[in-house]
Amino acid sequence: MASKLTKLLFRPGWRLKCIDPPLGWVRILDETLPVAELRLQITCFLTQSWASPVLVRDAQLRVMDGEREFIIPWTASADPDGEPLPKSPEFSVKGSSTHHAFIDFASDAPDLITLLETATGPTPIMFEGLFNAALEFRAVASLDMSIEQPLLRGPQWQQVDTGRDPGRRS
Numbered sequence: 001m002a003s004k005l006t007k008l009l010f011r012p013g014w015r016l017k018c019i020d021p022p023l024g025w026v027r028i029l030d031e032t033l034p035v036a037e038l039r040l041q042i043t044c045f046l047t048q049s050w051a052s053p054v055l056v057r058d059a060q061l062r063v064m065d066g067e068r069e070f071i072i073p074w075t076a077s078a079d080p081d082g083e084p085l086p087k088s089p090e091f092s093v094k095g096s097s098t099h100h101a102f103i104d105f106a107s108d109a110p111d112l113i114t115l116l117e118t119a120t121g122p123t124p125i126m127f128e129g130l131f132n133a134a135l136e137f138r139a140v141a142s143l144d145m146s147i148e149q150p151l152l153r154g155p156q157w158q159q160v161d162t163g164r165d166p167g168r169r170s
Contacts, residue, residue, distance in 0.1 A: 022127070024145055024160045028113055030153035036113045037106045038072060039157060040127060041080075042141070044093045044101075051095040058130040060137060061105045063112065063123060070112045072105040122146045122163055 023041040028034055038061060046054060059074040078084050080100045093099040115123065122144035128137040144163030151158060 022141060022143060022162055024143070024162045025157035026116060026145070026147060026151065026160050027155065027157050028116065028151060028153045029155065033108050034110075034113050034153065035106055035108045036072075036116050037075075037104060038125075038145075039102055039104050041100070041102050042127065043098055044140075045098045046093060046095040049095045053092045053094045054131050055092050056129050056131060057134075058137075059103060059105075060128050062126040062128060063115070064125070065111075065115050065123065068111070070107065070109055070115075072107045072112070074103060075106045076104040078102045078104075116147065117151050119147055122161075 022043075025039040027037050029037065040061075061072040063070040063072060076084065078101065080102070082102070123146070125143050125145050126139050127141045127143070129140050130137050146161040146163065147158070148161055149158065
């Protein structure tokens with residue numbers, strides 16, 4: 001009993017989880033140098049309500065295309081009302097409630113733009129974060145992004161399927 005109590009009191013006490021399904025959007029801005037932008041609506045929570053807040057210092061998307069990987073950096077974040085979060089892109093997830101945020105990622109890699117414009121099946125994506133004082137990115141959520149209609153260049157966001165069941169939490 002004492003051992004169990006010690007573990008409860010002195011273990012790190014948190015684990016960031018993302019509630020399924022994350023919602024996703026994509027667009028290609030047709031500028032001098034085209035830019036691919038991806039937006040995820042992430043709902044996160046800590047597994048223990050008594051845990052200390054977790055500071056999300058940085059995030060990235062890892063997009064896989066067979067043997068190739070694209071790392072897409074985090075560019076902005078906003079609350080569900082579209083207001084930029086303070087200290088953008090950083091935000092904190094507290095143990096007392098779920099945290100909702102829109103997180104934008106952008107890259108001008110020509111091969112990534114070609115992949116997004118021509119993808120015919122699901123594209124595996126990993127959402128990774130850099131938390132508190134960590135030195136390495138840690139995987140938070142994986143999804144299979146599918147662009148169901150031809151992706152047209154322009155400022156309009158196109159919703160994508162994330163391969164998640166809307167009735168399930170993880």
